[in-house]
Amino acid sequence: MSLSKHQQLGLSDQNILEMYRTMLLARRIDERMWLLNRSGKIPFVVSCQGQEAQQVGASYALDRTKDYAAPYYRDVGVVLSLGMTARELMLQAYAKAEDPNSGGRQMPGHYGQKKNRMLTGSSPVTTQVPHAVGVGLAAKMEKKDIVSFVTLGEGSSNQGDFHEGANFAAVHKLPVIFMVENNQYAISVPLNKQVACEKISDRAIGYGMPGVTVDGNDPLAVYEAVKQAVDRARTGEGPTLIEAVSYRLTPHSSDDDDRSYREREEVEQAKQKDGLLTFKSYVQDQEIATNSELEQMEQEIREIIDEATAYAENAPYAKPESIYDFVYGNEGSTR
Amino acid sequence: MSLSKHQQLGLSDQNILEMYRTMLLARRIDERMWLLNRSGKIPFVVSCQGQEAQQVGASYALDRTKDYAAPYYRDVGVVLSLGMTARELMLQAYAKAEDPNSGGRQMPGHYGQKKNRMLTGSSPVTTQVPHAVGVGLAAKMEKKDIVSFVTLGEGSSNQGDFHEGANFAAVHKLPVIFMVENNQYAISVPLNKQVACEKISDRAIGYGMPGVTVDGNDPLAVYEAVKQAVDRARTGEGPTLIEAVSYRLTPHSSDDDDRSYREREEVEQAKQKDGLLTFKSYVQDQEIATNSELEQMEQEIREIIDEATAYAENAPYAKPESIYDFVYGNEGSTR
């Protein structure tokens, strides 16, 4: 009997179910945030929808007890995989004091959590790329078995920091994985107005590292590519550039209206290939879970999100005077 | 009878002689500047030695009556080809008021001359790359038959501005030629500590433009590559990346001492391949000039440089109060 795809990759049924559950949780949290936004509860959402497969597939290829990540704003699937909770995500959406990312200082989607080795991120795109390279450099200097994983959008791969960071990592053969989440748009600007290369992964050769393009809707394909990159990184072979191709199913953010720049049909077509649906089919086809088990999973997730939302909604904001805290380390406050 | 290399390229004997003469003039000017520096007459030199072949070969492929160039600090061969005179070069070495590049405001090697369509350059490397792209954009918008040519060092190809500029030009299919003058070093840092790719031209595919690597010691090979790129640019096919490989025969600048970071043998070996010498052989082998004609050329050039040096040495500096001029356009002075 031939092995199924996930067995070939050394993944158990349990692993697959966990991955699917994380993807589903990411999607449902995101959907809830839109509802909260549209009902005026939270001012802003930036979405993962359509990219959960690549985010979760990639994260599961890391050693989540020691590797580092520098996620970008769409990475709900990454941060959940790495240990952030639904409650913590709701706390950041509501900008409450308990938000572990920033205590409500940053907009939603600006992740960072030291205990889970997730670097703090900012809004200017691509600045995280050199940071991840710096972690790789430190790991190499300290001879630690650590892989540094960083994500960014395909539009963001046009920033100088991408080029400079990738080149640095390659010259110093650092254990870094660059994953470009190609969702075909940078806000309103389609791929062909962002780049003229055929594949974003074509950029790898110019740095002297391997580059691969994978179907970002297939979490197992992404897992496989990232796993190979992780292995290369751990054995001192240096960095890898991975392009995961998917589609941004939502507008850019809750402030955007994508009807002005893309056809509804295009979006509808992409929804047919939605990794969440195709991976659900895989779970079903492989008989990893029954339909009623999947129903129950939905139910559980709904409860988790309900609880998280209620908790976050009732949680306090940081005190106004806390604005003065943590400008510098030596003092508690600058006042 | 088979055609010689230059005839195949459509170049006359006269063209070849001119090219050789320009290379020789560049070299002799550069050598003179070192003498002037070492005797305390001018405080700074940054050299073209070893790169004249690629500089002159490339320039001759342009239409020097209408194309634009953004040369970098080593490009004595480029600026001479495009119309700057020996006297003007000496005026900038001496930082005299009459220097057409900057009136003595900038260090030597910071070229710019509007009447010859050479953009003004600065010291921070690679900033000229987006400028050249901007000229290409303007040319395309205005439907002018103009090619924009820009040069930089291989180390400088690691700056973000290279990446951003090249990508922009490719996306908008602009008539721009990027020529990386790979002289194997960025000050003390050898190529393999600057990049891990095999060829700098490998970067082209990541932008979706053709990339070629040519022997920078062979002016005809460079001419050919640039000519093809010019033809592509003129027919609306967009930009090209050209890497011309040579060797920096001098220390980085008159402030540098290269003995601390490279072996003398390496330099000696490179001198064997010096494009000036091999092209001289070509001129001789092809019987384009007799030895006595070449001797006479040396003599003429010596006289030109003597005259230029004497003129520049005796020329006045700009007046101290001129420091306030040309901060803004509307007024003559900020005072």
Place this chain on the structure above:
Amino acid sequence: MPVLSYIQAITKALQEEMERDEKVFVLGEDVGVRGGVFRATDGLYEQFGETRVIDTPLAESAIAGVGIGAAMYGMRPVAEMQFADFILPAVNQIISEAAKIRYRSNNDWTAPITIRAPYGGGVHGALYHSQSIEAIFANQPGLKIVMPSSPYDAKGLLKAAIRDEDPVLFLEHKRAYRSIKEEVPDTDYTLPIGKAEVKRDGADITVITYGLCVQFALQAAEKLEKEDIDVHILDLRTVYPLDQEAIKEAASKTGKVLLITEDNKEGSIIGEVAAIISEHCLFDLDAPIKRLAGPDVPAMPYAPPLEKEFMINPDKIEAAMRELAEF
């Protein structure tokens, strides 16, 4: 005369300049089909086509640098930075290049580029969509920085910026975009760059400020009128280089000076204003030069109570004005 919002005035200025001069073009992220994320370039793509309203790749140094190159060639680029906070990757192109091109070439080359960027807080933008970034650039001779406070000024100053022979950084307050409206002539007018303007004539205290804070100050002044405190308000309009004459005149007029900025205090524009006054008008002063500014923390946080604590508003200004008047 039509009533326009601040952002409509910007759009109008762009449109008129593009109609007037074929060399004027717009480039930036999402400025084309989308008309800009704030819709400042709304309708321009439709009117002028994609060759003159250019969606660029996501790369600010290229947006500035390519614009500078085109400007050297002879075009009149208007580059949009999507948020002022995202101008930072382009600092090298703006400071090392645009600001120095005329000077370093001894007047041979020029770079008449206009760089527009929405700045400022109070819009739930958090750390990276709320910043005042003018101080970073306000020490660079060769560059001009214009920050209009009203729709009328925005239109006249943007047109002047586009026609200016030198690079202009044009900073638009994003909270003013839709909240501030006034009559704006349909006619072709420009306002002088480099000149401050008295927005309110008063005798008791002098307020010097710029951008959205001018509006807040006008509101506060109106309230204080009822308490018989008569406030003189000078709008800097151009924050670099400063209009020294206007500053000296305004400060000397009342002898009591309140300087206001939305930026954090230390190192902000108003420090230089204080220095000019204390250098030239010291003996005209009846009170210490007072400054009202954002707190010296990295940037404006997101959570509403924190944003409110950071942001300047008419109440804070009113209190500061009253305190100074009572000095």
Place this chain on the structure above:
Amino acid sequence: MPVLSYIQAITKALQEEMERDEKVFVLGEDVGVRGGVFRATDGLYEQFGETRVIDTPLAESAIAGVGIGAAMYGMRPVAEMQFADFILPAVNQIISEAAKIRYRSNNDWTAPITIRAPYGGGVHGALYHSQSIEAIFANQPGLKIVMPSSPYDAKGLLKAAIRDEDPVLFLEHKRAYRSIKEEVPDTDYTLPIGKAEVKRDGADITVITYGLCVQFALQAAEKLEKEDIDVHILDLRTVYPLDQEAIKEAASKTGKVLLITEDNKEGSIIGEVAAIISEHCLFDLDAPIKRLAGPDVPAMPYAPPLEKEFMINPDKIEAAMRELAEF
């Protein structure tokens, strides 16, 4: 006690810190085999090897950004910018990232990086190898900017910068590198960041300055001593955030204040110093606050007569001091 030049003191500080703490490492262009173009890292490559003295590719945003990443991880990177003028491609990493990492993560992450850069003119460096760049960064809470005036200070402050829990921009005057020498203890000492220091006690006029200008001011003060003009000199040492208490005390002491910077005047550090004084010590002043600075032109030109016209020197300072004393 050994006599060290300013640059030897820098090298010594680096060496001692690298010996003390394995987490300290150096990265930058040509810092390795070459020992730096100024030779500030001379000998470190030999002593600590290429893993701790890293020649980077030519890319300043990466030098800063990779350093910041390593600092977040827990290392103590000391990044060298070859010339301060070339820090500009790294502005986004320094301002958007380093300065805001602690604040934006609510104290979860920190970025204890030191960024060294040689600044200043008078070395035939022309426009792009002479600039004072501190004002660009001196409005960014979260960042500290240190500019030592002497070898002793350079060593103690650099060691303190490396040990600081926050990012420090450490600016070294390249003309001081070899021209300024003094006794520097072999011992392990640090000097406090954030504190100014009185370099000369005097009663008639107060000079507040920093960097190489402190040396020039001391020379000028010595001359004026013969004319019975007694000059008080405060060295800011840390130019951001400023030591407000020390500034107020120094200004109030004599009531006559001369502020000096080598930077161009408008928007420079000393504007903020003037603002602090005029906000807090107005009634202690007996004369307008005088400023001596470079001219407001883009940068220092190359030709010797032009460079001389731009550059501050002891004679210009002496004249300004005398004028103020006679006020």
